[in-house]
Amino acid sequence: MIVGERVVLRALEPEDAERCKRWINDPEVTHGLMARFPLSLAQERRWVEQERDPTRELHLAIETQHEEHIGNCGLLHVDAVQRSAALGIMIGEKEYWGQGYGSDAVLTLCGFAFRQMNLHRVALRVLAFNERAAACYRRCGFREEGRLREAIFKHGEYHDVLVMGLLAREHRAQWPERWGG
Numbered sequence: 001m002i003v004g005e006r007v008v009l010r011a012l013e014p015e016d017a018e019r020c021k022r023w024i025n026d027p028e029v030t031h032g033l034m035a036r037f038p039l040s041l042a043q044e045r046r047w048v049e050q051e052r053d054p055t056r057e058l059h060l061a062i063e064t065q066h067e068e069h070i071g072n073c074g075l076l077h078v079d080a081v082q083r084s085a086a087l088g089i090m091i092g093e094k095e096y097w098g099q100g101y102g103s104d105a106v107l108t109l110c111g112f113a114f115r116q117m118n119l120h121r122v123a124l125r126v127l128a129f130n131e132r133a134a135a136c137y138r139r140c141g142f143r144e145e146g147r148l149r150e151a152i153f154k155h156g157e158y159h160d161v162l163v164m165g166l167l168a169r170e171h172r173a174q175w176p177e178r179w180g181g
Contacts, residue, residue: 002060004108006101009060009073016061017045019069023092032130033090036154055080055117062091062105070096073105075113075122083120085113098132106140107171111178114168121167127152128160141174142166 002009012020021044023029030036039047052059059074071091078085087109091102113119124142126133138144142164150158172179 002108002112004104004111006065006104007070007108008063008065008067009105009108009112010063012048012059012061012072014045014049016069017041017048019092020044020048020072023071023090026092028094029090029092031155032127032133034125034127034152034154060109062089062101064096064101068093070101071105073109075109075117075119078117078119083118085117085119085122087113087122087124102133103136103140106136107175107178110140110166110171111175114171115179119168121165123163123165125161125163127154128162134162134164137164140166141170143170 018041021039021041024035024044025038056078057074057076058078059072061069062071062073063069070093071089073087073089075085076088087106089102089105089109091097110122113122123145124137125148126137128134128147143166144162145165146163148161148163151161152159
């Protein structure tokens with residue numbers, strides 16, 4: 001487990017699949033995400049139970065300190081040569097939106113990526129209209145590095161995608177308390 005200030009990040013378990021299916025099929029939850037297609041429980045179970053090499057792809061459950069599973073996050077496309085990865089996150093339990101759980105999960109996962117996985121850079125992509133998510137990433141230290149114009153078709157129209165990145169030294173300078181001694 002990876003412990004943050006408000007969240008604990010843990011491995012996904014088979015019993016998480018039903019919650020994950022509910023979240024990924026909720027239009028309000030996925031409105032600002034790249035996800036677009038409904039998934040069955042069988043598909044979600046296969047995704048949760050799929051064996052992965054954590055040095056290349058890491059999927060984690062986000063829990064509150066009271067062990068309530070409220071979302072998922074992970075590092076994708078981990079590249080040991082370039083020491084980089086792409087971050088993804090979803091807070092599926094809507095009553096936890098806007099309370100700092102997402103920010104803590106991002107900061108905790110980035111701290112793990114930099115300190116334990118020895119990554120140099122974490123990047124992400126966010127739909128430009130998803131201002132709440134973009135603001136969260138900025139608070140966590142991510143900088144906008146580019147804009148992919150009309151890169152995603154969702155909700156009947158094309159949308160820009162922001163490319164954002166965070167370097168280990170930037171994370172350490174902004175959040176020294178998350179680096180320990």
